Amino acid sequence: MLDVQKLMGQMQGMSEQLQKEAKQLTVKLDRAETIFHQAAANQDHLWQNSQQSRDRLAFNCAEPVEPLDAIQAIAPISTPHIVIATDGSQIAPSRHEIAYCYLINIGRVAIYYNSGIYPLLDNVPEVFYRPEDLYKARQWGIQTEEWMTLKRTVAETVALANLAVETRSPSLPILAFTDGALIHWELDEVPLEGRAQLLPDILEAWDLLKAQKIPLAGYISAPRAAEATNFLRLELCPFERPDCHIHCSEQILDAAPCSQLQPLRDGTLWNRLLKVGECSPLWKSHARILQEYGEHQIYFCYLHVGTEIARIEMPAWTALDRELRSQALQIILSQVQKGYGYPVALAEAHNQAVVTGSDRRRFFTILEQQMVKSGLRNVTTSYKESRKRNSIA
Template identity: 40%
Template structure:
């Protein structure tokens, strides 16, 4: 039986009518956000005080300056260097007895100006030793697979950035650029014990951030930043919610926990993301004020690498740029991140060209995965090691019909 288009068309018409009503509500909420940004310095100070005293069920951004501040594009250096990494992985196949995984890191070094040059490489590393397959502490251990493998890949991306920055000759202003967030959110999960956090975050990720920071000297500038395309974050909008909260201080659980969504005083801002807000505030090339993230993992572990962020309007989108505190607190490094990222977006038709190239070096296709698994089995067989598979794995490789 074919699709009943008459009945379907009526449902589509209902959907369009509903979306039109939602759009009117959306514009009302967006205007409330814009009104919240148009406050006096005294009102902003009261907001900052309320941020510190309030207990919310959503993540707040702590403004490091007047929230509606707008910064023009700094002057682009005549010569400079961009370092970028990205990664992908082939996870452990639990249906194979030969347990291993692979992390592939794409590395890009681009130099612009008087002596332009480019270096692009792909660096795959296979992990198969027993000590590679788990993170352990005494008799306790956790298998490196799934989400944990993704976190380890992020650590490896940062390690490679650190190595590239260290190996690069001084003299050129340098931006070390990553893709995605600097905050290892996944480690907040209760499934990861403290020894795993210590291993990957404290003794790994933060150590590499520290190495990059320490490269900065009188004769050397190395800024660190990460680029998030089309962010869905609402940290800044969440902070503005406190302007519409009648309670002093705000306490979401004790005051509004029993209220349905849409019934809370601050729901006048619901459905609005930070990027929607700053798309109305910024012009192409401009960046927003600086904000500090209030994530608990930052407060507990990051120290001088505490993550700040700003929003940047490129020719194509509103991007979120995250930076460690030591980049933010140095005006030269902060301006370097702004000017170089925007130029990278211009060269990459809306997205940083260095990250695009790093992704191309790192990506592992579906065919790559099949060939990888086939190579593992063939080499094990050639060495007279039985690469036995589970019944489920064999079933997938067998045509029954």
């Protein structure tokens, strides 16, 4: 049990530190706003520097594909439309349970607005117990728990695409909506052989959506990315051509001349620049993993939804089609308003996917019954797990 009294002194010191950081952040924001307007006036030159020096930069820098000051007001959709969303949860494998296996549960939601059709709210569980599901990824240095999470991401994407294609109506605007990034940064750390088991399924699912002209968007709440803010570092660079490897190789990145705004995040900056209902210009990400995305390059923008600045990620076929992009942003803003600060479809997909403690116990109870029915003996948990469940504390 947590000893709250011992934490009180630490909490006071933490509060003082946060207050100090808040004052420093205000100063950096003032500076960032000034640099932003300078960069907007000098955007063509900065874009050229970005193109010429991209492989010489020590930080990940996104590329604006619209004028920096091209801020757009978005109106929430009010006509009939459809929102599709999926989310996932899991029961992780444990060597202390009666069997070493894991479960992935995908929550699916299809909501028809102003059309008189009942929504779809369900979930699709799948158990993984074969050796290739449990141990194959270890040859690539990936633990079973991590592989389970990656498989869940793939399952969410495939389920989203299939449900959107099944649900699509030619007469109604639609959005395939996912919680989190479409840039799967985590795959960059996965060896090529492992990625070959994951990424093709994601891209194939996106191919289905593209063929049907169904817009796709990823919603990132409380974003921590700095890809757009890093573009402003080019304005601060004192050298004619930015080259971190030549000019700044002997100093740490945070001490470089362009680091005055660090660690300012994109969301913090756009919170200063955007009003409620406004959207930032479109940016193209240059994350390394996108080199394997083919035609599904990812673009993003920041949308002030009222309660926060959300990062919206879209593949090229949604982002560069003005009609589909506008449709997606209007539906997203409407979703946030209906959900009182967070998209209602994503919240419902999460609720459908979540696996509670009682669900976990029920899962292993059913598994135990099936194992006994199959003739297996000595079906039991480890002594450690049994003792934890019957603790006298």
